[in-house]
Amino acid sequence: MSMMNDAGGDGLATEINMTPLIDVMLVLLIIFIVTLPAINQAVKVTLPKATAQPTETASKDIDISIQADGTVLWNRVPANLDELRAHVVAAAAAAVPPAVNVYADEQVPYGSVAKVLAGVQAGGLSRINFVTEPVKETQ
Template identity: 50%
Template structure:
């Protein structure tokens, strides 16, 4: 017996265009609605400002301590009394200078903590710890 194909069993080989047309019409309407909102702009005149160069950067103070506990102020050795006087004078400057603290790797923490406490007592607030990368 030969198999017979009904019309219902045949595969439909054409593409249904109705959903594609519906999507295209929806996109067309969305673009038509949003286009006037995008192109209409508000005229706005912003105030003009002349920029002047910023004030000079605050002075930097390099304070270093080596493994032996010797304190250096801008590469000049200082004792405790002179250090306290220099820190107090630096704290009184406007703008306050940035204190850059260098400490040798072998320096005891006690020496670093003493320098930090002296800077805090003097009133210095901008203290930077400077480290050197491992070589």
């Protein structure tokens, strides 16, 4: 439907051309359809072993070890999660809270390590160090 301009009668159309707008919307729709599955999928990666500069540990630092079978050790003494929480609360009450060195076996599920770390943080210790073995360099 076109309307003629009363002043000049030169036949200018006053309606909006929808074709370019529809083209842009279709292109955006296709882009969203293609990229949405890539955004929702998690990327599966194998985390690399890394080396870090060794830090000096104080004699009063706490060592928490998590063995491959899930056993948790507090300074080389086996402890269940309740005993671990009691040890953490007692250590956090010190004037200068110690650092916690975590020795986790690489076969331990991440969920087990996360539970131990959550217990340590909930008890009031926030300086947590992960101890790893250096990667052997081959030439």
